[in-house]
Amino acid sequence: MFRARRTRYAATVKSVSRIAPRMARISLEGPGMSAFRCDEPTQWVKLFVTDPLDGQTVGRAYTVRHYSSAEPRIDIDVVLHGKGPAARWAEAAAPGQEVSFGGPRGAFRPEADAAFYLLAGDESAQPAVLTIAESLPPGMRGAVYLEVEGPQAETEVSGQADLDIIWVHRTTGRRKGEALRDAVLKAPLPREHVAAWAAGESGAVKDIRRHFTEGIGLDRRRAYAKGYWKLDEADHRDPLASD
Numbered sequence: 001m002f003r004a005r006r007t008r009y010a011a012t013v014k015s016v017s018r019i020a021p022r023m024a025r026i027s028l029e030g031p032g033m034s035a036f037r038c039d040e041p042t043q044w045v046k047l048f049v050t051d052p053l054d055g056q057t058v059g060r061a062y063t064v065r066h067y068s069s070a071e072p073r074i075d076i077d078v079v080l081h082g083k084g085p086a087a088r089w090a091e092a093a094a095p096g097q098e099v100s101f102g103g104p105r106g107a108f109r110p111e112a113d114a115a116f117y118l119l120a121g122d123e124s125a126q127p128a129v130l131t132i133a134e135s136l137p138p139g140m141r142g143a144v145y146l147e148v149e150g151p152q153a154e155t156e157v158s159g160q161a162d163l164d165i166i167w168v169h170r171t172t173g174r175r176k177g178e179a180l181r182d183a184v185l186k187a188p189l190p191r192e193h194v195a196a197w198a199a200g201e202s203g204a205v206k207d208i209r210r211h212f213t214e215g216i217g218l219d220r221r222r223a224y225a226k227g228y229w230k231l232d233e234a235d236h237r238d239p240l241a242s243d
């Protein structure tokens with residue numbers, strides 16, 4: 001089947017900062033991005049970077065945490081997990097480096113009759129969860145579950161909706177995603193008008209997805225869940241997610 005070639009945008013690393021001990025914020029700018037637009041929560045790009053270890057170029061998905069049309073500029077927040085080419089690239093990223101990306105894809109749109117949002121993510125999904133939290137309107141209620149290593153990795157959550165923020169700390173020896181899954185499975189929820197969004201390690205997300213649909217009986221349309229990465233698997237694509 002013919003697939004249209006997606007536009008690739010050329011960009012330069014403008015700045016790199018640590019927003020948490022194992023999370024780098026990388027700002028990308030450049031005239032090659034002038035036709036790029038990205039205005040909706042959770043939108044992501046496929047970023048093409050060169051692994052400093054072997055010089056191979058790989059493409060990996062990253063959420064656009066901030067977009068500014070003026071420069072134009074995007075910020076991506078990258079987990080420095082140390083095991084993959086993109087994480088290694090981010091660890092060594094420096095102003096002036098050139099990259100490219102395609103997209104954006106995957107915009108979140110709130111369910112029309114939702115009154116309560118359950119949001120959940122590990123560090124890889126934290127940028128996406130925060131873009132949703134910032135976009136929910138005043139009057140919307142919700143609970144935001146974010147798994148991080150410990151209190152030192154907590155970041156600011158802002159927005160106009162009435163959201164409870166629950167930081168879930170990983171205890172030593174636990175696999176990423178397990179503590180998040182346990183917390184989400186116990187999350188108290190109102191009886192009606194609930195919608196849910198979750199992403200993170202694929203095994204944990206599988207259990208969370210099942211909980212959304214079979215445990216609390218949410219219609220699939222109101223229960224988004226996507227594996228953003230998978231333990232011991234490079235470049236994981238979740239076969240059960242649509243975008």
Ligand SMILES: Cc1cc2nc3c(=O)[nH]c(=O)nc-3n(C[C@H](O)[C@H](O)[C@H](O)COP(=O)(O)OP(=O)(O)OC[C@H]3O[C@@H](n4cnc5c(N)ncnc54)[C@H](O)[C@@H]3O)c2cc1C
Pocket residue numbers: 044058060061062063064076077078079080081083084085086087088106123124125127128176227228229230231232233234235236243
């Ligand atoms: C739509 C979408 C949006 C995403 N947004 C973001 C984002 O904003 N920020 C972000 O950091 N990630 C994000 N991710 C996840 C990111 O694409 C993956 O973590 C990706 O695998 C990283 O590539 P890599 O080259 O570092 O590792 P890979 O080559 O893919 O994997 C190598 C090894 O590293 C492990 N690994 C991969 N990711 C992690 C992790 N987070 N923690 C621990 N071990 C890991 C794998 O299990 C594997 O063993 C997103 C994924 C999707 C699908």
